[in-house]
Amino acid sequence: MSDDDELWVDSADRKVALRALSEHRDEEHLTTTEYDRRQDLVRAAQTRADLRALFADLPSPHPLIGEERDAWTATPGSRVRAETPTGASNGTGIVLGSGGLIVLGALMAGWWVPAIILACVVVVVTVLVAAR
Structure with a gap:
């Protein structure tokens, strides 16, 4: 029995x-x-070995x-991170980060109201x- 088998199971394992x-x-195997x-x-199992048995x-x-x-429970089409099917970033982080920079710059420059509105629009878009 390995150390992994002695670990307690959680609700996700069950x-x-x-x-x-x-x-x-x-x-029809059962x-x-x-x-x-x-x-x-399964409901009474305490360790991973109990479940594997x-x-x-x-x-x-x-x-x-x-x-x-x-990895086994991931559903097809579910998103783990913001990537395109080819694995390249879709730019979400860059756009969200630029929205934050707009707000920061506006606060420091004193024209914060229009900048916050612009940043909100950037985030929503x-x-x-x-989401597509």
Whole structure:
């Protein structure tokens, strides 16, 4: 047993395990009775080894328990950071940073009201463009 197996599970680990059990039930690898029994065992599991043992006799894929689970549970199309599909930055940080510079410059120069309005417009436009 590795040190990783001795770590306590959290609700996210249990959620990943329950989702994987549902997939195995849907693929008819588990009967309804066995699925219900394993669900109870997932809820009672205390360590990662307890969860991994529930999938030892099932075909792949097995759920990734622990820190690896985030990649396994990511939904297609979900955004982790502001990047284009090619991995290049879409410029959100630059535009938001320039909005902050506008506000800072306006406060120091004394023409802060129009600058804050302009900065708000820049931020709103950036958010709308990044949401596409």
